[in-house]
Amino acid sequence: xxxxxxxxxxxxxxxxxxxxxxxxxxxxxxxxxxxxxxxxxxxxxxxxxxxxxxxxxxxxxxxxxxxxxxxxxxxxxxxxxxxxxxxxxxxxxxxxxxxxxxxxxxxxxxxxxxxxxxxxxxxxxxxxxxxxxxxxxxxxxxxxxxxxxxxxxxxxxxxxxxxxxxxxxxxxxxxxxxxxxxxxxxxxxxxxxxxxxxxxxxxxxxxxxxxxxxxxxxxxxxxxxxxxxxxxxxxxxxxxxxxxxxxxxxxxxxxxxxxxxxxxxxxxxxxxxxxxxxxxxxxxxxxxxxxxxxxx
Numbered sequence: 040x041x042x043x044x045x046x047x048x049x050x051x052x053x054x055x056x057x058x059x060x061x062x063x064x065x066x067x068x069x070x071x072x073x074x075x076x077x078x079x080x081x082x083x084x085x086x087x088x089x090x091x092x093x094x095x096x097x098x099x100x101x102x103x104x105x106x107x108x109x110x111x112x113x114x115x116x117x118x119x120x121x122x123x124x125x126x127x128x129x130x131x132x133x134x135x136x137x138x139x140x141x142x143x144x145x146x147x148x149x150x151x152x153x154x155x156x157x158x159x160x161x162x163x164x165x166x167x168x169x170x171x172x173x174x175x176x177x178x179x180x181x182x183x184x185x186x187x188x189x190x191x192x193x194x195x196x197x198x199x200x201x202x203x204x205x206x207x208x209x210x211x212x213x214x215x216x217x218x219x220x221x222x223x224x225x226x227x228x229x230x231x232x233x234x235x236x237x238x239x240x241x242x243x244x245x246x247x248x249x250x251x252x253x254x255x256x257x258x259x260x261x262x263x264x265x266x267x268x269x270x271x272x273x274x275x276x277x278x279x280x281x282x283x284x285x286x287x288x289x290x291x292x293x294x295x296x297x298x299x300x301x302x303x304x305x306x307x308x309x310x311x312x313x314x315x316x317x318x319x320x321x322x323x324x325x326x327x328x329x330x331x332x333x334x335x
Contacts, residue, residue: 040234048231056224058133060084063128063217068113070210075111082306083107086316089303092263092296097256110311115138118264124206128214136222140247148244151278226250228294232287233280240278248277253295263296 040048065080083104091100101122108118179321229249233239252272256264272288280287307316 040231042235045231045235046290048091049228049290052224052228053294053298054152054233054288056221057081059217059221063214063221064121064125064330066210066213066217067124068108069120070119070207071117072118072205073111073113075108075113079111081096083111085299085302086307087303089301089307090297092300092303095262096260097262107311115294120206124211125214128211129218129226132215132218132222133257137250137254140250144243144247147241147249148278151240151244152248152275217311225295229277229287229291232290236283238281240280245278251276 057250059085061077061081064084065075066078068075069078086107087100088104091097093099104122105118108121109115113121114232118305140282158272226246226249229252230239230242233242252264252268256268259267261267270290272291273284277284304316
């Protein structure tokens with residue numbers, strides 16, 4: 040596969056991921072009897088992606104999306120329920136995919152990655168120490184800069200059950216394949232880029248490594264797993280990519296992180312204003328309020 044073809048496929052994969060996640064949240068909101076246009080849900084999703092990517096422990100993502108939902112005339116309680124339903128669908132799918140990939144590809148992946156990882160740990164211990172220090176700093180930053188971010192998600196929870204009780208089953212069922220499509224599109228980006236090499240590594244173990252690098256960020260304290268992901272990538276977790284390691288890492292980061300941050304900032308400024316986006320980047324949601332909820 041040529042470099043141009045690989046990048047065109049990656050653009051399509053990013054679009055598939057964004058569309059699948061937009062439909063997922065849009066259909067959940069429709070199940071709660073809120074018809075939010077596709078463009079509005081698309082915008083609030085990418086704004087939430089940007090907030091997640093730049094804040095420690097992804098603490099800014101859900102409060103930002105919740106604040107954006109209030110701008111779409113969705114009460115806070117209904118927004119909380121929609122986001123919690125999305126999380127409740129997403130995590131079982133991620134865990135099931137992790138188990139399936141590990142069962143099939145983890146042994147082969149470890150056989151190929153173990154020598155490189157051991158060598159990296161032996162020679163790059165200062166980087167490991169720096170990453171640990173950065174993780175501690177991320178925890179401190181989260182408490183200092185975004186102390187109220189988690190409180191935003193708890194607004195309106197006393198009324199949330201009223202929305203939950205009238206939620207039909209079809210959005211939950213439809214969310215499962217959409218989550219699988221989104222997951223597959225994200226995981227496929229690294230194997231597609233590796234196919235530009237003259238001797239690409241085995242695609243199965245590489246797909247497992249791609250999954251670890253993407254979804255491991257959900258539990259890493261630094262923004263977008265900064266430092267840990269790069270060390271793992273360059274330290275052999277993705278196998279032997281030859282002299283193209285750094286170039287593929289940069290392009291992979293562009294499609295899995297930088298594109299979402301850029302889209303979120305640009306569309307966020309256009310839709311919510313630069314002041315709101317500044318609050319988002321500090322982990323304080325969008326800094327917008329519509330007053331108290333209406334009763335469902």
